[in-house]
Amino acid sequence: MKFKQVILILALILLNTTLVLGAGIGSNKLTYQVEFSPDKQVEFEYQLITTSSQTMDYELYTMNEDEIYGAPPELRLNLTPYIRFEPIELKNIAPKTNPKFKAIIQMPESFPIPGEHGVRACVQEGTSSGGMVGSRSGACGRIIINIPYPGKYLIIALTAQDTDLGATAPVELFLNNRGLEDIKEITGTLYVYDENDNLVKTVPTEKTSLLSRERKTQKIFIDTIGLKPGEYRIKAEIKWDEGVEIKEVIFKIGAEKVELLEITKTYQNNTINPVEMKVKNNWNKKTENIYSVIKVSDQEIKTPTIELGAWSEGLLKTYWDTKGLEIGNYPAEITIHYNNKQDTYKETFTIIEQAIEKPEMQKIKTPISGIMITVIIVIIILILLNLVLLIKLSRRKK
Numbered sequence: 001m002k003f004k005q006v007i008l009i010l011a012l013i014l015l016n017t018t019l020v021l022g023a024g025i026g027s028n029k030l031t032y033q034v035e036f037s038p039d040k041q042v043e044f045e046y047q048l049i050t051t052s053s054q055t056m057d058y059e060l061y062t063m064n065e066d067e068i069y070g071a072p073p074e075l076r077l078n079l080t081p082y083i084r085f086e087p088i089e090l091k092n093i094a095p096k097t098n099p100k101f102k103a104i105i106q107m108p109e110s111f112p113i114p115g116e117h118g119v120r121a122c123v124q125e126g127t128s129s130g131g132m133v134g135s136r137s138g139a140c141g142r143i144i145i146n147i148p149y150p151g152k153y154l155i156i157a158l159t160a161q162d163t164d165l166g167a168t169a170p171v172e173l174f175l176n177n178r179g180l181e182d183i184k185e186i187t188g189t190l191y192v193y194d195e196n197d198n199l200v201k202t203v204p205t206e207k208t209s210l211l212s213r214e215r216k217t218q219k220i221f222i223d224t225i226g227l228k229p230g231e232y233r234i235k236a237e238i239k240w241d242e243g244v245e246i247k248e249v250i251f252k253i254g255a256e257k258v259e260l261l262e263i264t265k266t267y268q269n270n271t272i273n274p275v276e277m278k279v280k281n282n283w284n285k286k287t288e289n290i291y292s293v294i295k296v297s298d299q300e301i302k303t304p305t306i307e308l309g310a311w312s313e314g315l316l317k318t319y320w321d322t323k324g325l326e327i328g329n330y331p332a333e334i335t336i337h338y339n340n341k342q343d344t345y346k347e348t349f350t351i352i353e354q355a356i357e358k359p360e361m362q363k364i365k366t367p368i369s370g371i372m373i374t375v376i377i378v379i380i381i382l383i384l385l386n387l388v389l390l391i392k393l394s395r396r397k398k
Contacts, residue, residue, distance in 0.1 A: 024049030025123055025139040026098075035213055036107060036147045044103045046141055048123055050095055057126030058090040060101060063140065065118030079119035079145060082106055090123070105143065114149040114178075118142055146178065148213055153179035154186070158236050160251035162284045162310070165229055168221040169251050173236065175218070177210035184209055188238040192222060195230050205238070229255040229282055252311065254284040258338040260345050261313070268354040269322050275301065277316040279336060281308035287338050292316045296332040296349055297325055320349075327351050 026047040034042055048058060062083050066076040086102045093099060103121035111117075124138025157174040171190065177183050186208050192201035206218050222234075229252075236247045259280045267273040275294065281287045286309050294301040303316040334345045 024051065025121075025141055027141055029141075031142040031144065033144050033146065034105070036111060036145055038107065038109045040107045042105045042107075044105075044121065044141070044143060045100055046103060046121060046123075047098055047100045048090060048093065049098055049139075050093060052125070053095055055092055055094045058093055058123050059126050060085040060089055061122050061124070063120040063122060065120060065142070068120075075113060075115070077111060077113040077115075077117040077147075079105075079117055079143075082108065083119055083121065083143075085121070089126075103141070103143065105145070107145075111145075111147045114147045114153075116144055116146055118144045146213075149179045151179050152181045152183050152240075152242055153177065154183060154210070154240055154242075154245065156236075156238055156245050156247050158234065158247040158249045160234055160249045162252040162254060163224060164284055165227075165253055165255045166225060168223055169232075169253070171220040171222060171234065171249075171251075173205060173218040173220065173238075174215070175208070175210060176215045177212060180212050182209070182211050183241050186210065186238065186240045188236055190220065190222070191235040191237065193233045193235065194227070195232075197233075200227060200232070205236070224253050227253055229253050229257070252284070254311070255282050256287075256339060256341065257282045257343065258287060258290055258308070258336050260334060260336055260343070263334060263345075263347060265347060266350050266352060267320060267322055269325060269327055269351050270354055271322060273320050273322060275303075275318045275320050277303070277334070278313060279308070279316055280313045281311060284310050286310060290314075290316070290336070290338045292318075293335045293337065294318070294320075294332055295335075296320070297330050322351055325351055327353055 026049050027045065032044055062080040064076075064078045064080050066078070083103055083105050086104060090099055090101065101123075105119075120140040120142055122138055122140035155174075155176040155178055157176075159172045159174075161170045163169040173188070175186060188205035190201075190203040190205065191199055192203070194200050201222060203220060203222055205220065208216060208218070210216060231250060231252050234249050234251065236249075238245045238247065259282055260277060261280055262276075262278040264273075264275050264277075277292055279290065279292075281290075286307060288307040289305050290308060291305040292303045299320070301318050301320055303318040306314050306316060308314050328351060330349045330351065332347045332349045334347060336343050336345070
């Protein structure tokens, strides 16, 4: 292949990469939730977002989410036959025109499989793109149809937010009746356990009921007065018409405190030693300007400042020069500074004799000289010649 032909092919590839087309989709929501209703028709409006620099066609199509997510065959419901587009396709769309289109769902009298099922309304570039070989990109919006279960069907969710020492912990209890029958009574109790699994609080929920396909949210505030900073577990025991449901969630009570977890305690004499401190932010917010000052053997050592996110750990690093100090123990005062606050810890640093590695004797490798290489080559050649002669003699005897 000539040089000019190679240059031409590379130029065409480069030109083609600049013409890779794109398509996006816009809407008030990219995920719609719809409750099933027999023979109901629902329309969803979308807008094509063009990124191509040329006029082209776009295709509209659907995708079945139960199949995408690998639902078991017996639980799959194909919603694609119930959705259509207006217009059917988008033709000759100029750059930056961004036309609108509708996805219309016509629900049947009933669906055979209850539950939450999804379908995607999608757009992509047409197969023709001016003769260039380019990738076809596209985008989709999600439509979720909630199909009710026969009888009563209660769905429960529990969430809790971290809080600060002395404040209340916000908890939300979500109740959703996905069944065709009403739920007459729902009661419950929240049990709060500490890190040692001790019961520390008991909070009742509000007594309520749910109509068919009705949703409610209860907001509960747990008083943390008398509780220590740390991690807590909420166990919600919810009683309703057809039994008892258990839900659990974790929340933390934070204090504006940076805690010293670990520190280097053993050092070598007559050298500069690294000092590392592992610290933890026990607050629900980011803490800035964290640093430490260490007072030991009439020296004052300061670390650079760091910042830590909520409940995160980090390292404070500095160095301690032990030149001139004797082997032994030294009392150390470590002060952690943060947010115009400080906490002081007492530790003991130990200086030991500096370890000196003894040099090990190593075998000296004898270099291979040029004469030795020549001898080896001659020997190999002689061996090959002997093999050839032996083969010829054996053939003559035959």
